[in-house]
Amino acid sequence: MSELKAEQELVEDVKKQLGDKIVDTKIQRAKRVYIRVKAGDHRDVIKYLKEKWDAYHVSTITGVDLGENIELLYHLFAYRGNVTVTVRTEVPKSDPKIQTIVDIIPGATLYEREVHDLLGVVFEGHPELERLILPDDWPEGVYPLRKEYKLEVEEVEEVKEEGEA
Amino acid sequence: MSEERMFRIPVGPQHPALKEPINFTFIVDGERVVDVKPRIGYNHRGIEKLMESKTYIQGLYLIERICGICSAAHQGCYAQNIEEAAGIEAPPRGVYLRTLIWELERIHSHLLWVGVAYHEIGFDTLFMYVWRDRERVMDILEMISGNRVNYAMNTIGGVRRDVTPEIVDNALKALDYLEERTKYYKKVTEEDDSILARTVNVGILKTEDAKRLCAVGPTARASGLKVDVRRDDPYGAYDELDFDVVVYDTCDLTARVLVRIDEVLESIKMCRQILQNLPSGPVRVKFKRKVPEGESISKVEAPRGEDLHYVKANGTEKPERYKVRAPTLANIPSVCEMLKGGYIADIPIVFAGIDPCIACTDRMLFIDVNTERKWMWTEEELRMYARKWYKKHLKEVVRERWKC
Amino acid sequence: MEVLELILLILATVLFPGVVFCTYYALFLEWVDRKFFARLQNRVGPWITGPKGILQPIADIIKLLAKEDITPNGVDRAGFVGAPFFALTLALFSLMFVPIASTSGILSFKGDLLIVLFISTVFGIIIIFAGYVSASRFSIVGTARAGLQFVGYEIPLFVSAIIPALIARSLTLKEIVEWQIAHYPLILCFPAMIAFGIFIVCSLAKLEKLPFDIPEAETEIVAGWATEFSGKKLALFRLSTDLKMLLLAGLATALFLGGPAPWGFTLPADLNPYLAALIYSIWFVIKTIIVVLIMSTLKAAFARYRIDQALRGFWRYLTPLSLAILILTPIVAYHFYW
């Protein structure tokens, strides 16, 4: 496993420094590292990675609907070692609230708004969590990327239109 | 108390080039832009949700249509991603051909952009010449893939078509021609007064800000940030190719034009290497429709910057979740930064210069912090305003710009 | 005898070289311009309408005439309808002074150069008026730009047109042309050749062609002052623009290129007048086409200026330059030409 030196070093360093906050780590392959943390601890981990591993670049934030919970993945890129680090955490779907990271990495602002729009996660402390992507007349409280939102409505419409044609 | 005046204009005439509607709210203090708030979504088609209802095979072609100009980058990224999640590996010849398409696409995209930039400053003849020469790349792409724009070349497990020796010969010839022409355009851009008058010291994005706001692609590289997924996180055949990451540190519009022209030259170099050293063997391996449970991240340097895809598979034929982060979104905060502190009159030029995907601002909302007056402008109105304003304030601006 | 002369005059006014000839010839010049511009851009240009697309401008005009004519809400009706007619009438009227089929125009009197220049100034005012009455944002800004540009190009245009008159010591187009027949085309005289350059550049600005198409820059402000005009009115405006191009090319010919007189030889005085008219008009066509080709080349070689850059160019360079040669001309002319 000599080719995974940078990755292992990163994982061990993070574990040593923030041991109690790390739930789980995974080295998937070269340049792909996943770190699982509890919601709330992600800020400390990201801050540490930014300071010590030059991970000032956040590629995006992915939100995944797991059913009960919503999983958030912060895809960072650590320029020291050139590793893509993904910090993952979960928030309950019934009360999806999490601390923002905009003050640590300002580039994350649009990604947080996007996740807020499409999955309804509230980022506490975000300066302007307004609608970004969905149309102005989109109903409140409906989030297209949650599993309960289905595309069926449109399919009914399609049949009707075919009939007209 | 506060006079509130809003007018909306029907979005009239569409600019012939690349319109992707977007909305910005500007907060201005007199003539200076204090803050910028973007609002996107006019082009939101719900691709991520739609992906969940498509099989992996169908997804190949949906993902291609996120952007018609960087279609191969998205599709290749997707194919790479699913391959990793499914645990299969494309054969070397397939990987080389995939890389070839990526680089050809970069040439076509950058040339297109350079042409559009000339068009924006009213240089129609040069626009016509660039687009005429761009047709040569389109011909190679059509020969290799069977279509001019959405190539549908990648598949999960490799590429779908092989190249014949005649195609390789033709492509090499066309590349020679393109190299000569591109060098000429670089010279014109560096020397022609009317082009430089519109680009030098306009729309500054400092290196620090580019870093802070996670700028990607040519925008970041024109601000002196040496980032390139092809070098930092090699994929495809890039770790076997010899290329330079083009960086300019003047941080203005000229740098952005020159970065793209230089990247075309680098891409031509890479295409030659690929065409001359094509490994032999099959171009694809079989993919069995289903992907085991798991996840994967794939990154590609699209013509506009870093493109990230994330897949979460659940063992069926369809993905559980597919996430795409296209480069333009990543650059929006940087664009806002370029505008902040600048003059309102600079807005259209800066937009046009960054990236054609943003040059198409539809409606902008302005709020003056002093009077709380609100109004709305289309891009066209803004440009008209820009002319008027420049007429009045040209001297101060010029003095200020040339100070440093 | 007088009756015959009157009939001939009416024929000349209406048919040749009057309204009908000028209209068709102006449309032909538009075709020359478009075709050559396309060639410079390595394109074909109009092709299917008539041989090599020669009827393209005519088709455009007929189509526009047959289209629905929308008068948008909020416009000043009288002005909106009147402006295009006024523009067309003035353009045709001013062409009556340009020498086409003989050394003098159909209407010719002492000092007619001044009246032609005066009418050409009125064009700028009509454009401002047309944009002003159409009550659209694009039009208003197009108008503002047109007005600014108008102030910029009008003085150098005037001065450069006066310089040939100074050398020929006459303000009458006929006498200027005859001076050139007696001596040589004025473009070969030292200060007049610079004046010719200024005249061409200012003509481009007056015609709102690249690089001075700022008032109707398509990528920026839709179609500027013409945005709201459609159908017949747009057709009349297009026609008047073409006629303006003919007028300016004709003026350049008369002032600098020796008018309709052939180069290299002089026509014998006892030549059949009809034959002479034919030879004159052929040379007029050749010379105006040369002027139009020069304009097309300039159009293709530059990027559009910003209004501030254009104004700076006019005020800082062209106006002082034209005034300087205006002062220089009598001195040079005294020594060499008078």
Next chain:
Amino acid sequence: MRLPARFSPELLRHVPRKPATVMYPFVPVEAPEGFRGKHEFDIEKCVGCGLCARDCPSGAIEMVPDERTKGKKRPVIHLDRCLFCAQCEESCPRGAIKLTKVYEMAGYKREEMVVTAP
């Protein structure tokens, strides 16, 4: 060095040059070998498996009943929805669908833009 009109020599070089325009449609232009154009469907080879319809990314292939195939169904390809990705050609186990080089498909009615068995 900043030069005004740096571009003019290039411009004059183009005056004697022939235009780059291809005179389509007066001169027919053939698409290159392997172009993905209008479909060609061979009912003889079709077994009615429906794999093409399953893989079509835009739902352009509709399966309609037909006695001539073993699966008792054959595809109807709606060109108005088609992406010309050639996935159906790839998915077909019998090679019944082929994409030809025909690209002139513009039409006045959407219903007429279909490829079906004669």
Next chain:
Amino acid sequence: MGILDRMVKWARIRSPWILHFNTGGCNACDIEVLAVLTPRFDVERFGILLKGSPRHADVLVVTGPVTRQVAKRLKRIYYQMPEPKFVMAVGACAVSGGVFRGAYNVHMGLDQVLPVDVYVPGCPPKPEAIIDGVVKLLKKLEEGG
């Protein structure tokens, strides 16, 4: 048919000025529509000019799937054009919604919003195919009066 009518028809099919509108597409069709104006294809041969103002245009060329946000503006532009006016749908998305059929934010084709005269399928259509669409539109004008 009088000679005047014939002349008008002749002029009409030889001078179609177009207005291009992207309703939210992927840019592929847009770059092909733009390519049609450039030296290789040069539709000015047919007298086609790209116009900025809807008041000057005869043919509305629409590309891209019609998203909900954009449909209203599209209609307004259409009503601003003077009669007679024609609509051309270029690319699978504008013709039928294409690959985005079923997405929550798009209409199933341009004909849900506006009457369409010519459909040009393809994703994107080759520039030659777009010219073919134009030629077919002109043919329709010639036959339909």
